[in-house]
Amino acid sequence: MKIAIHGRNFPEAARPYIQSMFDELGKRQVEVVLSHIYREFLDGAGVTHNSEATYQTDQGIADADFIFSLGGDGTLLDAVTHVGPQQTPIVGINIGRLGFLATVAPSSIRLMIDALFNGQFSIDERTLVSVRSNQDIFGNLPFGLNDFTITRTQTSSMITVHAYLDGEFLNSYWADGLIISTPSGSTGYSLSCGGPVLLPQTNNFIITPISPHNLNVRPMIVMDTCQLAFEVESRSGNFLAALDSRSFTVDVSTRISVQKEGFKARLVKLSDDNFLNTLRSKLNWGWDIRN
Template sequence: MKIAIHGRNFTVQTKPFIQAMFDDLNERGTEIQLSNTYREFLNFAGVSHNSQTTYHAPEEVFDADFVLSLGGDGTLLETVAHVGARQTPIVGINTGRLGFLATVSPNNIRGMIHALFNQHFTIDERSLVHVQADHDIFNGIPFGLNDFTITRTEMSSMITVHTYLDGEFLNSYWADGLIISTPTGSTGYSLSCGGPVLLPHNNNFIITPISPHNLNVRPMIIMDTCQLSFEVASRSGNFLVALDSRSRTVDTSTRITLRKEKFKARLIKLSDDNFLNTLRSKLNWGFDVRN
């Protein structure tokens, strides 16, 4: 079996679990492929991995049966960008904080490896957004799992986002910005701005304004078969766009369209992984300090 691994730094307390993971994989004769950045960190942290193969993410194509993402949800978003249209199944191991997407805890890594080798898992397919502009603004990675955002730059005043739905004018959002979220991203930035929570396999996008000037403007749910297009007006002449964890500043002459991506992200789901359980545990639903 071939397994690619990408990750970020981890705590001293987590290190024994990471070392045990590599020991287990090596005992099983696994061919391990590390992202170049994670290999550098493992060497610095003194973790023995015995990997002979390194891939330079996200430019270099790697060949693996599964990809392990070790970190938080941000690391998993990076891993989705590495995988792209290959749709290699991804396992999210949570060595970070919240972990909506990276749901495998460090003390369950050995159980996860056993499940992979014995095919005791299901594939959870998640829809992506695809962003297109009149020039390449995301360095050849125009897709994202969570959301696409248009926001004012740090020092500018509010912006106006003229928004069109399938070519028909929808609204001019006078606000700090606008979020277009997938169902997966509904528990992220959109949620903090008052957007609804969607179950992961709903066929929808969420349009969520960020601090709108008009208080009667509210989040809106649309079908993910729709195409959105945007024209932005800003006194500074530019604005900020972000696709998952990748962001850059563009000028107001940039025209942007958004649609559902043709391929999907494929996440490994173990038998005890349940979205409703994740909601309750991560958002403290049903928890009352009075009880």
């Protein structure tokens, strides 16, 4: 078995679990390849990993059986870009905070490795959003798991986003910006702007305005089989376009289209991993100090 591993810095309390993970993989003679960024961090942190093989994050990894993401949801979003159309199954180990996507607790790493070897897991396929433009904004990584956003720059006033749905004019949003969210991203930026929570397998996108000038403009759910297109007006002559954690300043002459990507992200789920349980625990649903 070959496992790629990508991660970020971790709190000292997580060190024993991470060391234990590498010890267990070594005991099972797993071929491990580290992202070059994580390799540098581990060497500096004094974690023993016995792996000389690395991969460049901008080139990705093509031949691994699994990729482990050690961090929060942001780290897992990075891992999605590392595997891309290869659709390598991603194991999200939560060394971050909320962890809607990265759901394996550090204390469960050994149990997770057992589950992988014994085939006691399922694959949760998640829709990706694909962004195309006449300026090639995102290079060879024009896809994201959570959302695509158009926002004003820090120095600009409100922008106007003209939105089209399958070639038909939808609306002109006077706002700080607009979020196009997948079901996976419904618990992220879109949720904080008043968007609904969607179950992961829902075949929809959410269009969520950010601080709209017209208060009767609300989030809208559309089928993910449609194509969205956008034109932006801004006094500054530019705006920010972001795809998950990657953002760029873009000229208003840029035309952008958004649709469902042709491949998906494949997340490894263990038997006790349930989205509704995650919602209740992460959002404190039903929690009352009186109970």
